[in-house]
Amino acid sequence: MAEDRSKSLLELLINVSREVATALDLRTVLQRLLFAAMQYVGGERSSIVVLDDSGKPVDATIVYGKRFHEHTTQQLRETVERGLAGWVVQYRKPALVPDTSKDKRWLRREDDAISKSGAKSAICVPLMARDRLVGVLTLVHPVPNTFNEQHLELMRAIADQASVAVLNARLYAESQRTARVMTALAEGAAAINTSLEMPDVLRRVLNQTMQALQVETVALALIDNISGDLVFQAAAGNNTGNIPGRRISSGRGLAGQVVKTGRGLVIPAVRQEPNYSEADNLGEIDMRSVVIAPILFQGKVIGVLMAINPVSGSFDTDALLVMTGLGNLAGTTIQNARFLNRLQKAHLRYRELFEDSVDPIVITDWDGKILEANRQAVELSGYSNDALHKMEIGQMHEIKILKTGLNFETLKHSGECSYESVLFQQNEGTRPIEVHAHRVEFEETDSVQWILRDITERKELDALRDDMIAMIYHDLRSPLGNIVSSLELMDGMLPADETLRSMLNIARNSTGRIQRLVNSLLDINRLESGQQIVDQNAIDPLVLIREALRDVEPAAAGRHQILENKATGVLPLIWVDVDMTHRVFINLLENAIKYTPSGGVIEIGAQTLSGTSVKFWVRDNGPGISASDRERIFDKFTRLRGRGSPSGLGVGLAFCKLAVQGHGGKIWVESETEKGTTFWLTLPVAQKKVVTGQLKRQTGRLVMKEERR
Numbered sequence: 112m113a114e115d116r117s118k119s120l121l122e123l124l125i126n127v128s129r130e131v132a133t134a135l136d137l138r139t140v141l142q143r144l145l146f147a148a149m150q151y152v153g154g155e156r157s158s159i160v161v162l163d164d165s166g167k168p169v170d171a172t173i174v175y176g177k178r179f180h181e182h183t184t185q186q187l188r189e190t191v192e193r194g195l196a197g198w199v200v201q202y203r204k205p206a207l208v209p210d211t212s213k214d215k216r217w218l219r220r221e222d223d224a225i226s227k228s229g230a231k232s233a234i235c236v237p238l239m240a241r242d243r244l245v246g247v248l249t250l251v252h253p254v255p256n257t258f259n260e261q262h263l264e265l266m267r268a269i270a271d272q273a274s275v276a277v278l279n280a281r282l283y284a285e286s287q288r289t290a291r292v293m294t295a296l297a298e299g300a301a302a303i304n305t306s307l308e309m310p311d312v313l314r315r316v317l318n319q320t321m322q323a324l325q326v327e328t329v330a331l332a333l334i335d336n337i338s339g340d341l342v343f344q345a346a347a348g349n350n351t352g353n354i355p356g357r358r359i360s361s362g363r364g365l366a367g368q369v370v371k372t373g374r375g376l377v378i379p380a381v382r383q384e385p386n387y388s389e390a391d392n393l394g395e396i397d398m399r400s401v402v403i404a405p406i407l408f409q410g411k412v413i414g415v416l417m418a419i420n421p422v423s424g425s426f427d428t429d430a431l432l433v434m435t436g437l438g439n440l441a442g443t444t445i446q447n448a449r450f451l452n453r454l455q456k457a458h459l460r461y462r463e464l465f466e467d468s469v470d471p472i473v474i475t476d477w478d479g480k481i482l483e484a485n486r487q488a489v490e491l492s493g494y495s496n497d498a499l500h501k502m503e504i505g506q507m508h509e510i511k512i513l514k515t516g517l518n519f520e521t522l523k524h525s526g527e528c529s530y531e532s533v534l535f536q537q538n539e540g541t542r543p544i545e546v547h548a549h550r551v552e553f554e555e556t557d558s559v560q561w562i563l564r565d566i567t568e569r570k571e572l573d574a575l576r577d578d579m580i581a582m583i584y585h586d587l588r589s590p591l592g593n594i595v596s597s598l599e600l601m602d603g604m605l606p607a608d609e610t611l612r613s614m615l616n617i618a619r620n621s622t623g624r625i626q627r628l629v630n631s632l633l634d635i636n637r638l639e640s641g642q643q644i645v646d647q648n649a650i651d652p653l654v655l656i657r658e659a660l661r662d663v664e665p666a667a668a669g670r671h672q673i674l675e676n677k678a679t680g681v682l683p684l685i686w687v688d689v690d691m692t693h694r695v696f697i698n699l700l701e702n703a704i705k706y707t708p709s710g711g712v713i714e715i716g717a718q719t720l721s722g723t724s725v726k727f728w729v730r731d732n733g734p735g736i737s738a739s740d741r742e743r744i745f746d747k748f749t750r751l752r753g754r755g756s757p758s759g760l761g762v763g764l765a766f767c768k769l770a771v772q773g774h775g776g777k778i779w780v781e782s783e784t785e786k787g788t789t790f791w792l793t794l795p796v797a798q799k800k801v802v803t804g805q806l807k808r809q810t811g812r813l814v815m816k817e818e819r820r
Contacts, residue, residue: 140280141172142179144248144273149174152234152265153257154250159238160190161246161281166200167191169281170428194218195235196247203244205236205270207263210255232257236266240274245281248273309448313345316416316441321347323433324426326418328396330354332366333406333414333445341366341415348419350395357393364390366403366415373412375404375431375438393419402426404434408442416441471563474553477519479503482558491565493537504561508534508544515548522559526550534563543570577636587629594622620665627694631766634691635747638769644691647774649684649797652717652725659696660715663704670709674700677716678727685725686797691770696729698763699790703731706788723796724776730789736782744780767792 145157158173168191172179190196195216199206211217212230232255238246248270252258313331320329328348332341339361346354359366365386369376378384381391381398391398399420406414416438418430465472471488475481484499492499492507504510511530515522522528527549534542547562598619605611638644656678667674685692696715703713711732720726736744747765771778771792782788 138170138172140273140276141170142174144269144277145172145174147273148248148250148266148269151269152250152262154234154252157248157250158190159246159248159277160196161277162191162200162244163281164243166244189218191247195233196249199235199237199247200244203237203239205263205267206234207258207260208233208235209258212255229253230255234258234263234266236263236270238270238274238277240278243278245274245278309445309452310345312441312444312448314347316437316444317345317347320416320418320434320437323437324402324418324430325422327420327422328393329419330393330417331406331414331441332359332417334370334412341370344414353394354396359390364388365401366391366417369403369405369415370412373405373407375402375435377402377426377431379425396420400424400426402430402434404431404438406438406442406445408446413442413446468562471565473499473504473507473561473563474551475504475559475561477523477557477559479505479519481507482553488563491536491542491563492534493540498537504559506535508532508546508561508563511546519559522548522550531566534565542567581636587625591622591625591629595619595626598622620662623662627697628762630690631694631698631762635762635766635769638773644688644770644773646688646690647686648689649686650689650692652682652685652727652794653678655685655689655693655696656715656717656727659693659700662697663700666701666704667713670704670707670711672704672707672710673712675712675714677714678718680718682717682719682725683722684797685794687774687794688770692774692794695767695770695792696727698767699729702763702790703729703733703788706733707731708733719796720793724793725796726791726793728789728791730787732787735784735786736780736788737784741780741782745778 141159141161145159148154149157156173156175158171160168161170163169168188171190191200195206195208195214195218197218198216206216208214208217209232210230211219211233217233232252233249235247235249237244238248248266250258250262250266316331317329320326326348328346328351330343330346330351332343334340335342335358341359341361343354343357361367362371365376365378365384365388367390368386378387378401381387381401396419401420402418404416405412406416416434418426418434421430465483466485468485468487471491472485473481473488474483481499481502481504484496488499489496494502499507509532511532514528514530516524527547529545529547532544532546534544536542543566545564545566547564549560549562551558551560553560598615601615602619605615656676660674660676664674700713700715707713714730715728716730717725717727745764745768747762767790768778771794775795776793778790778792780788780790
């Protein structure tokens with residue numbers, strides 16, 4: 112008896128082995144295994160669930176009688192997580208249930224109620240291959256107590272014999288699936304990346320998606336960066352005419368869920384999906400099944416890709432994996448297409464600005480060869496565009512090597528430089544120009560942009576201004592000298608009348624101001640032309656400060672301002688042009704008086720600096736100077752706005768700067784808006800000089816007699 116049983120069992124194992132070992136297709140192996148179990152053990156229905164290495168169900172086959180039964184992903188999940196199969200997975204032990212109505216491990220669904228199907232008998236065994244759980248095999252008989260220990264032993268034998276075959280078939284299916292996915296993605300990448308023109312990119316993404324998943328309709332939507340809504344950009348397939356341009360509000364519908372989570376969805380039955388809403392409705396499309404995958408770029412969701420209604424009726428298990436891969440490919444390509452589009456627009460805009468610029472612009476390489484020139488450059492130079500392309504920038508204008516450096520080394524290091532030069536025209540004429548050179552990228556090449564601004568009118572105005580200044584000086588100097596001499600004579604002839612003396616002092620102060628202005632204009636011309644200061648003498652800076660304060664005291668008193676002298680200590684003699692330095696202090700003090708409100712305080716002071724210089728300052732509590740204006744406050748003929756509106760030519764501070772620098776000193780300004788302004792300057796200390804005379808006035812000048820040891 113035992114021998115016959117062993118023989119029968121051996122024949123069973125051989126037959127089962129033959130059935131499952133001759134196939135590699137997972138579905139075929141599962142079907143043969145189920146039929147073998149039902150044939151040799153018995154039962155009305157059977158099922159097998161295949162698990163991956165993490166214990167998650169990847170496939171299943173269910174047989175009712177001789178017909179295969181469809182299942183859903185949710186059913187698979189419930190089978191493995193709950194019920195008899197779940198118990199077997201958890202404990203990795205076989206289970207024999209004589210009566211399912213009396214065993215809590217049995218999971219009843221609506222169609223399996225006692226009133227409908229009644230009690231049953233069931234066997235469930237794990238499929239173990241090389242100590243790995245690869246699946247669960249279940250056999251059900253409609254009559255309770257049909258299965259016994261012998262049936263359980265047969266099921267365990269079948270499971271042991273078939274487990275390796277199931278594992279091999281699963282691995283083979285996974286490799287085939289991976290190969291299919293990789294092939295689809297490789298073909299998709301090759302097709303999608305063929306072009307970076309946005310319409311072509313979108314069309315190729317849709318075509319590859321439709322071809323890979325064999326669906327009726329595909330659509331692609333991108334996130335609007337402003338509103339956050341999904342806006343459909345393109346669609347292909349059935350009834351897609353009204354899809355482009357449709358919007359899905361941020362976070363709404365299934366597509367909004369994909370954007371929010373960054374994970375794709377497979378919806379086998381859309382109408383039964385609880386999260387389905389009207390936001391997912393795409394017009395005339397009858398959406399039955401859908402796969403939605405995120406379009407990602409650098410880990411960020413920029414849109415979604417939708418595949419709707421598979422031709423076969425249901426999506427393959429690879430559908431989401433393929434869609435996710437296509438979404439990643441699409442994201443990179445779409446973003447690259449966007450970048451290209453922006454680059455093309457920027458390039459077009461640069462071209463338009465380049466051609467429409469009011470200034471001549473020339474592009475060269477770092478050897479100076481002209482690569483491009485705009486219309487203004489052609490018109491100003493007189494050369495044709497073709498002729499300019501054969502020239503070097505040095506043939507077009509005089510390059511200032513001190514600014515650009517030899518072989519443009521300084522320009523390469525700083526990235527830009529500016530200077531005044533001369534443009535050489537084709538007719539052998541010249542034009543004064545202001546050159547601004549910048550390092551730029553042109554046609555993906557490191558290049559130099561030269562802006563050659565025509566300053567002919569400015570130079571002519573400068574010449575007219577210089578002529579006017581010279582005329583003013585020469586025409587005023589002689590009669591002004593006569594007025595000063597006459598006032599000096601009147602000083603000795605007038606009777607001791609206080610009113611007359613007051614009027615005479617007003618006249619003398621006014622002529623003194625005119626003399627200082629005329630002399631400052633002349634000094635500006637001399638210093639700008641590079642002439643050295645030669646009439647230098649040693650003088651006590653305290654004397655200079657006292658004389659300057661005395662000269663401006665009437666103006667300060669008229670505005671009820673307080674003049675404070677902070678230079679009360681012992682200071683070394685300074686080596687300066689006495690009259691020029693006196694005018695520097697007068698200009699700074701008068702400037703402070705102009706901008707300080709009535710009743711304000713103006714301070715002048717000095718201190719020794721490093722034994723070689725004396726540092727002076729003039730401080731007011733006026734409205735201050737803005738940071739932008741501080742850069743140009745020492746420019747000639749500059750009048751600043753926002754500090755009141757006092758009159759003047761705007762040459763006082765320009766003269767101060769040239770005079771101080773002409774002595775080898777420095778001058779600068781510090782200011783805070785609404786807190787006042789301080790002008791600082793340094794002047795050199797006299798070396799081996801001894802003062803033997805006294806400060807006196809002669810025709811508006813301060814003179815210090817001195818002798819050398």
